[in-house]
Amino acid sequence: MTTTFSSLPVVELGSLGSPSTTQEDLGRLGHQLYDAFATTGFAYLTNAPLSFTHEDVFQLAKEFFQMSQEEKMRLAKNTFVRANSNTYRGYFPPQPGQKDNLKEGFEVGSGRAPASKAGRRGVKFDLSEGNVWPAESAFQDGRARLEKLYSELQDLSSILLSLLAVELSKPADFFASYLEGSISTLRLLHYPPQPDDQDDKVKLCCTPHTDSGILTLLHQDQTGGLEVQNAAGDWVPAPYIPGSIIVNIGDLLSQVSGGRLVATMHRVRTSSGYGANGDGMGRFSVPFFFEPGEACLVRSVDGREAAVYGEHVRRKMGTWVEFQDVVAVSSDTATQPGIAVEAY
Numbered sequence: 606m607t608t609t610f611s612s613l614p615v616v617e618l619g620s621l622g623s624p625s626t627t628q629e630d631l632g633r634l635g636h637q638l639y640d641a642f643a644t645t646g647f648a649y650l651t652n653a654p655l656s657f658t659h660e661d662v663f664q665l666a667k668e669f670f671q672m673s674q675e676e677k678m679r680l681a682k683n684t685f686v687r688a689n690s691n692t693y694r695g696y697f698p699p700q701p702g703q704k705d706n707l708k709e710g711f712e713v714g715s716g717r718a719p720a721s722k723a724g725r726r727g728v729k730f731d732l733s734e735g736n737v738w739p740a741e742s743a744f745q746d747g748r749a750r751l752e753k754l755y756s757e758l759q760d761l762s763s764i765l766l767s768l769l770a771v772e773l774s775k776p777a778d779f780f781a782s783y784l785e786g787s788i789s790t791l792r793l794l795h796y797p798p799q800p801d802d803q804d805d806k807v808k809l810c811c812t813p814h815t816d817s818g819i820l821t822l823l824h825q826d827q828t829g830g831l832e833v834q835n836a837a838g839d840w841v842p843a844p845y846i847p848g849s850i851i852v853n854i855g856d857l858l859s860q861v862s863g864g865r866l867v868a869t870m871h872r873v874r875t876s877s878g879y880g881a882n883g884d885g886m887g888r889f890s891v892p893f894f895f896e897p898g899e900a901c902l903v904r905s906v907d908g909r910e911a912a913v914y915g916e917h918v919r920r921k922m923g924t925w926v927e928f929q930d931v932v933a934v935s936s937d938t939a940t941q942p943g944i945a946v947e948a949y
């Protein structure tokens with residue numbers, strides 16, 4: 606159960622990167638994380654052991670979205686460009702019909718070659734497919750930087766999960782099987798600036814939802830707009846705190862914990878301005894979704910719930926805006942060669 610929190614707790618992770626960390630330090634961190642996820646479902650993490658600064662991450666996101674639309678559409682999922690074979694990884698353009706979810710994104714998986722193509726040919730969404738990348742000339746060493754960021758966020762998720770396992774009275778390696786063939790997703794998001802209508806209605810660029818999976822690590826820029834719902838139904842702002850990332854848990858981890866931990870509703874309001882940096886580019890965020898392997902059998906700590914992870918994703922996909930039927934794309938993109946404009 607969430608509480609009537611009015612701000613998100615802050616968990617200081619500095620000791621994780623230190624060679625003198627003791628078991629006691631780790632135990633303390635585990636308690637703090639458990640408390641945060643049991644009451645709020647969300648926390649700010651400070652001093653996370655990442656080699657990337659906040660600026661590095663958003664520099665990377667901006668470099669990606671500033672590429673030409675043509676280069677980005679070359680990476681579009683085949684929902685948007687019939688000629689492309691990527692079904693699950695890659696670029697999705699803003700969909701004008703999605704007024705409260707207006708965003709473009711780029712999704713990257715582990716990049717590991719899938720064990721076998723058998724049984725995967727012809728599936729509508731291949732959850733284990735490889736990544737697609739912009740041309741080196743358009744994105745310089747962006748691929749290497751994204752792969753490194755992915756790997757550091759995967760390692761951090763794995764450490765956080767081992768701390769949580771202990772809090773759930775399980776061995777620290779309780780979640781180790783989730784790492785085998787893990788299909789975690791690193792998503793770059795850009796919410797383009799929106800016109801400032803002169804009325805009092807709340808305007809959203811990401812509608813209320815809970816994350817569906819295990820653990821999310823979110824980098825957000827200084828624009829603000831992220832809000833988290835407390836037990837009273839109030840939307841509590843979760844603005845960027847310098848040097849922090851946000852962590853929250855998804856529906857599946859809530860089930861795994863036997864309901865001890867909560868997956869909390871959140872949304873993003875559009876800001877009236879044009880992004881915190883006054884650069885007129887809108888808002889950027891970079892969520893990383895820690896995910897088990899497609900074939901991973903996910904069990905609850907008290908042996909009740911069980912789901913095969915890939916099946917869980919396929920069940921949830923219908924609720925993800927990026928995978929809802931694409932009825933139209935903008936006329937700009939529709940006139941590009943090779944782009945199919947039709948429902949699937």
Ligand SMILES: O=C(O)CCC(=O)C(=O)O
Binds near residue numbers: 794823825871890
């Ligand atoms: O953009 C954000 O800050 C949040 C995005 C989000 O909640 C999501 O992609 O699940």
Ligand SMILES: [Fe+2]
Binds near residue numbers: 814815816871
């Ligand atoms: Fe989310």
